[in-house]
Amino acid sequence: MKITKICCIGAGYVGGPTMAVIAQKCPHIQVTVVDLNEERIKAWNDEDTNNIPIYEPGLDKIVAEARGRNLFFSTEVEKAIDEAQVIFISVNTPTKTYGKGKGMAADLKYIELCARQIAKIAKDNKIVVEKSTLPVRTAEAIKSILDNTGNGVQFQILSNPEFLAEGTAVTDLLNPDRILIGGDSTPEGKAAIDALVEVYSNWVDSDKILTTNVWSSELSKLTANAFLAQRISSINAMSELCEKTGADINEVAKAIGMDTRIGSKFLKASVGFGGSCFQKDILNLVYIAKSYGLHEVADYWEQVIIMNDHQKRRFSNKIVQTLYNTVADKKIAFLGWAFKKDTNDTRESAAIYVADDLINEQAKISVYDPKVSRVKMLNDLNYLETRSSEENIKAVTTFGNAYDACNGAHAVAVLTEWDEFVTYDWQKIYDSMQKPAFIFDGRNVLNSKELEKIGFVYLGIGS
Ligand code: NAD
Numbered sequence: 001m002k003i004t005k006i007c008c009i010g011a012g013y014v015g016g017p018t019m020a021v022i023a024q025k026c027p028h029i030q031v032t033v034v035d036l037n038e039e040r041i042k043a044w045n046d047e048d049t050n051n052i053p054i055y056e057p058g059l060d061k062i063v064a065e066a067r068g069r070n071l072f073f074s075t076e077v078e079k080a081i082d083e084a085q086v087i088f089i090s091v092n093t094p095t096k097t098y099g100k101g102k103g104m105a106a107d108l109k110y111i112e113l114c115a116r117q118i119a120k121i122a123k124d125n126k127i128v129v130e131k132s133t134l135p136v137r138t139a140e141a142i143k144s145i146l147d148n149t150g151n152g153v154q155f156q157i158l159s160n161p162e163f164l165a166e167g168t169a170v171t172d173l174l175n176p177d178r179i180l181i182g183g184d185s186t187p188e189g190k191a192a193i194d195a196l197v198e199v200y201s202n203w204v205d206s207d208k209i210l211t212t213n214v215w216s217s218e219l220s221k222l223t224a225n226a227f228l229a230q231r232i233s234s235i236n237a238m239s240e241l242c243e244k245t246g247a248d249i250n251e252v253a254k255a256i257g258m259d260t261r262i263g264s265k266f267l268k269a270s271v272g273f274g275g276s277c278f279q280k281d282i283l284n285l286v287y288i289a290k291s292y293g294l295h296e297v298a299d300y301w302e303q304v305i306i307m308n309d310h311q312k313r314r315f316s317n318k319i320v321q322t323l324y325n326t327v328a329d330k331k332i333a334f335l336g337w338a339f340k341k342d343t344n345d346t347r348e349s350a351a352i353y354v355a356d357d358l359i360n361e362q363a364k365i366s367v368y369d370p371k372v373s374r375v376k377m378l379n380d381l382n383y384l385e386t387r388s389s390e391e392n393i394k395a396v397t398t399f400g401n402a403y404d405a406c407n408g409a410h411a412v413a414v415l416t417e418w419d420e421f422v423t424y425d426w427q428k429i430y431d432s433m434q435k436p437a438f439i440f441d442g443r444n445v446l447n448s449k450e451l452e453k454i455g456f457v458y459l460g461i462g463s
């Protein structure tokens with residue numbers, strides 16, 4: 001089957017960029033991205049592509065090129081499902097906040113809604129693609145819903161997890177390490193796999209397109225995220241030992257990373273990993289392992305999260321201890337709120353938890369982030385329900401530039417590794433701060449030697 005019409009349900013951080021790149025690379029395919037969120041779709045359709053709802057370097061240009069040609073954003077979910085041969089499900093699968101598996105399992109209610117809607121609308125055979133990250137064997141549930149509530153048409157379910165990282169989504173999508181497609185080994189399943197392989201072949205080398213059975217594909221996504229997060233917790237665990245022993249985590253990371261069996265990527269010690277994926281996916285993995293009675297497996301992976309929580313708490317504790325065991329009424333300037341540079345996404349950002357701890361100690365937080373709005377920061381804190389929204393409003397001030405945020409501060413804390421932080425006039429910042437002027441570099445990005453020369457007391461991670 002030659003694919004000419006694709007629909008994607010979910011216009012978020014994955015659906016938006018992924019479909020924009022498919023549309024750019026496959027001008028012969030009509031790609032419609034649908035979402036229930038009218039505001040989000042409106043933003044995707046904003047004439048000025050600077051206003052699209054997701055900040056990713058290079059994405060505005062791709063959207064500008066393809067939108068209106070063969071890329072469409074719409075709230076007409078049913079129409080798009082009806083017209084498409086292939087339907088990607090790219091909705092959110094957050095950690096459950098209620099009932100069985102609360103705080104661990106993935107909440108699949110949005111996935112189920114999509115399956116039911118597809119079943120209701122589809123009047124011809126469809127390929128349904130799991131793009132969202134899902135627990136292994138979810139395709140079985142989707143198939144059961146489709147086959148039992150549909151109009152007698154045939155559905156093929158493929159798993160095609162997305163491996164892009166935020167901040168580098170466009171380059172990751174244009175030049176992926178691999179494309180993974182899981183499907184049935186029946187002739188119909190193979191035909192569906194081939195059809196999707198052909199879409200990606202428009203820009204991805206065939207040796208990078210991997211096909212597997214559905215369960216391997218589903219589980220590979222959770223496994224990849226668990227392995228990546230585990231590296232960060234491993235290096236962060238060593239960072240604490242470095243601080244006690246005089247070893248330097250940057251030197252240790254370099255030394256071990258040169259071993260080709262270990263590799264140098266993803267060994268950057270930090271205030272802790274954030275983002276919408278790692279924690280959610282590992283908790284989900286832990287839940288799955290427990291549900292099969294695999295308690296050792298569950299405990300092993302859970303430790304990655306425990307270590308990450310410890311690293312965030314350790315950072316806020318270090319600030320309090322260093323500032324003479326009290327931060328009450330002291331101004332602590334946060335540089336960065338996003339969970340990593342080059343994104344406006346703040347989900348699970350370490351900054352939120354560090355701020356929450358410090359506000360508990362009655363600190364005044366002043367924040368500058370190049371891409372995150374005050375509203376988002378306050379929403380993040382309110383979501384924790386530690387205190388009233390009025391109290392959060394009082395505790396947090398936000399600034400349009402770093403110099404104002406740091407003016408009069410007792411300490412600066414770097415929470416995100418935005419490039420611009422490195423090139424600031426640090427002498428000017430020093431002159432405007434309370435003395436002694438402390439810097440807590442939660443990303444190990446600043447030049448400690450230069451800062452110490454200016455007069456700062458510099459505290460990085462793991463040295
Ligand atoms: P997101 O919250 O940014 O976007 C999901 C969108 O789906 C929202 O806009 C929501 O309104 C919409 N939606 C939910 N239910 C719907 C329905 N029934 N009909 C129409 N629209 C609906 O989430 P995201 O970050 O894009 O993640 C989506 C999935 O991709 C998740 O499973 C996630 O784990 C996975 N993933 C995310 C990343 C990442 O970097 N964010 C990377 C790889 C995989």
Ligand code: UDX
Pocket residue numbers: 162163164165166167225228232265266267268269270271272273274275276277278339340341
């Ligand atoms: C992750 C996976 O990398 C991606 O493949 C998957 O599709 C989605 O989840 P993302 O969360 O967007 O991507 O960003 P990533 O670059 O993985 O960073 C996650 C967190 O780990 C960030 O807070 C980042 O700052 C932190 N990190 C990353 C470190 O602390 N040290 C590192 O060495 C690398």
